[in-house]
Amino acid sequence: MNYGCQSMVKKIDTIMIKRPDAAFVSQENLNATWEKFKYYGCPDYEKVLEEYAEFEKIIKDNVENVYYLPYDERTGLDSIYTHDSLKVTSKGAIYFPMGKELRSKERLATEEFLTANGVPTLGYISAPGKMEGGDVLWIDEKTVAIGRGYRTNDEGIRQFKELTKDFIDEYIVVPMPHGDGEETCLHLMSIISFVDTDKAVVYSKYMPVFFREYLINRGIQLIECNDEEYDYLGTNLLALEPGKCILIEGCPDIQKKIEDAGVIVYTYEGKELSYRGTGGPTCLTCPVCRK
Template identity: 40%
Template sequence: MSEFNEYSSLSSVAVRDPVASFISDEKLNDEWKELRFHSKPQLDEAKKEFEFFKRLLIDSGTDVINLDAHHNLTIDSIYTRDSILISPGGLILCNMGRSSRTPEAKINYSSLKDLGCGIAGDIKAPGTLEGGDFIWIDKNHAAVGLGPRTNQDGIKQLKKILGNDVDLHVVPLPEPNHPDDVLHLMSIISPLDKDLALIYEPLMPQTFIDWLHKRSIELITVNEKEYHLMGCNVLATAPREIIMLEKLPKVQSLLEEAGCKIRTYKGDEISRKGEGGPTCLTRPIKRVL
């Protein structure tokens, strides 16, 4: 039976590697500035980083689904979390807040439907919703970020699709420094276990912290320096089994003190240049006990 949270054992996950997303130096040259990457990713190194990252997933016992290339996709499509949500009723296709990413949901679903994945619903304009703004706490509790990529209309549609059995907590997000920059809910929280989450407290509304405490969730706080190095973006492949970016010694130490098993990857080309950590690089399809 599928589990709806962000920490149970990751059974299957969809990814799109740099071969299918970055494609070529020419495509990277054309898109990296407009999409506000910090600098142009180096394609050969990106391929090496991703193969190492993918091996971490496979070694954790996860079935990795490779999403295809498509001429309507941008280099942002390496961040597969954002276009689709999972729910008890099936997949939810997002209407992306960044218009250049609008085609992703249907293109990604075309790869997943052959696996027997049905659709519970899709978010329609003027509603917007991105997967990085949504987390499952458990099958009856979830949170969604209200911000530049996910709007009130998208959340209204999401609530209707999820139904009355899900307590959906809305988290107001601060405005990013630039309107085209991304600040997702998962930029400031990563669940690690049923009773543990990693957060960046300065951007967390007190109402959200209180809601998490009511769920008996202990919070580990990332410091400002490591937050800006993407220290709050970590992926649980099982309870307290974590994949995270390297060069985050304080976060890693705090997680290890909490009993977490840590594996790291480099990620300079596939993560830090595009502000997309391990949660962004993965679209979990199924988690199990």
């Protein structure tokens, strides 16, 4: 397996995803567990399969190497969102403990799979450190922004810096707002997604002024998402390559703005697959290698 992914927009060469049958398993399993995982209603399993097939086709049409995480009894519904339990650097994978107790063993299953497929382990974020993949945003290969919130704490950031200090030049710590509360999954990548080297979809209402100004000063065009579409994961996009991305269907305003900026947008219906568990196309994927 090719590895090394210190970019949010370079062309994805290798990706890791997990099919619904390996994460959601069945309607019976969803019925029994969705409330524990704090989903917005119980997903319809048959509809999930339809939505995932549409999403998966976009991935396979655009990514050469697609790997599938298998079912693992240590994981639950949220393991379909493969982005959160790790980051893959040019030196190997860094695994995160996850703030949600029900997800605490996901990294074990993921590490076993990636190690078996040739991706070395660079290290771990250990308690009392906390970190999740959605809080780690590559600005470029030598610059990383990290959201400091309820899912990623100061000790987690310190450990991440120690593991990456030999190949990262700049760390930008971005304080995250309280938002809708401690239990809400609010990551840095909940409010910003790069769709090209110089374009990003943002929800500025939750963005610190210094970070917004930093992006503008770097020449990044900020494409603003409105409140309604932010609530429907309109800022959670996956860049397949510069100028080509995936967005959940149902966000026409931000889709038009992105397309007007010259970016190709693929969409998939994702109410049951993504919205119910607040996991958009970025969350559903773990790019292992971008070139």
